Amino acid sequence: MADQPIKAYKDIDFLNSPDARVVRILAEYLEPQRRLRQQKVHDTVVFFGSARLLPREDALQEKEEILEAIRRSGKKTTPKSMLDQLQRAETMVSTSRYYEEAVELARLLTQWSLSLDRQRFVVCSGGGPGIMEAANRGAHAAGGKSIGLNISLPFEQFANKYIPPELNFEFHYFFMRKFWFVYPAKAIVVFPGGFGTLDELMEILTLVQTHKLRKDIYIVLYGEEFWNRIVNFQELVRQAVISPEDLSLFKTCNTPKEAFNYLRRKLTDRYLTK
Secondary structure (H helix, E strand, C coil), X not given: CCCCCCCHHHCHHHHCCHHHHXXXXXXXXXXXXXXXXXXXXXXXXXXXXXXXXXXXHHHHHHHHHHHHHHHHHCCCCCCHHHHHHHHHHHHHHHHHXXXXXXXXXXXXXXXXXXXCCCCCCEEEECCCCCHHHHHHHHHHHCCCCCEEEEECCCCCCCCCCCCCHHHEEEECCHHHHHHHHHCCXXXXXXXXXXXXXXXXXXXXXXXXXXXXCCCCCEEEEECHHHHHHHCCHHHHHHCCCCCHHHHHHEEEECCHHHHHHHHHHHHHHHHHCC
């Protein structure tokens, strides 16, 4: 008897081929939808920010290791390469406050969420290190669940240890990952970050500006000093490429308490008050 032909949906070679790309895209839509429904996740607060920011303890240790290497070198003049490393380490110590403050904000939001009739506004991150880890860590510290929407990358990205397995996702397609960031979100908190963070921020601002989202979504830019140096929003108004009212699409906050109070008030008024 001839071997039974393999069914298409069990054919791994086919599923990994260009011809099955649409199947893979649908899988990255349907599988997260099913899992979020099973875990009773109704909506989220998404944290964006750099994968490279360190906890303060790790940043201080890195700086101390570089200082120790300089001391051991025994050279009268410190090589430029070592000075560059030291400068970077000092910057990482300075910016480590954003990691610690992301932990605290996520903890406050999760603690509040757990006090509601059903857990709402679940903390969600990109699932990796840095600010993403801080968000999941803060939710974990409060005793709540959180979501990690990871993506396969050749560097930097790996799932942090604070994500519960049932809400730990791995995406191949950036655009499907972005969909799941935005679709259940009722608020976005954007900490300092690089290209990826800027991409996520600008795409969401565009969706809100153009009324492509059929819901209210509250956007917090965390860290006024950083954002004022990185993006000159006022100059965009002066150059007439955005409208003055577009500046009201986001709120700048500088402390976990300030951001938490703003989000709690807005989310309560819009989504919890009957």
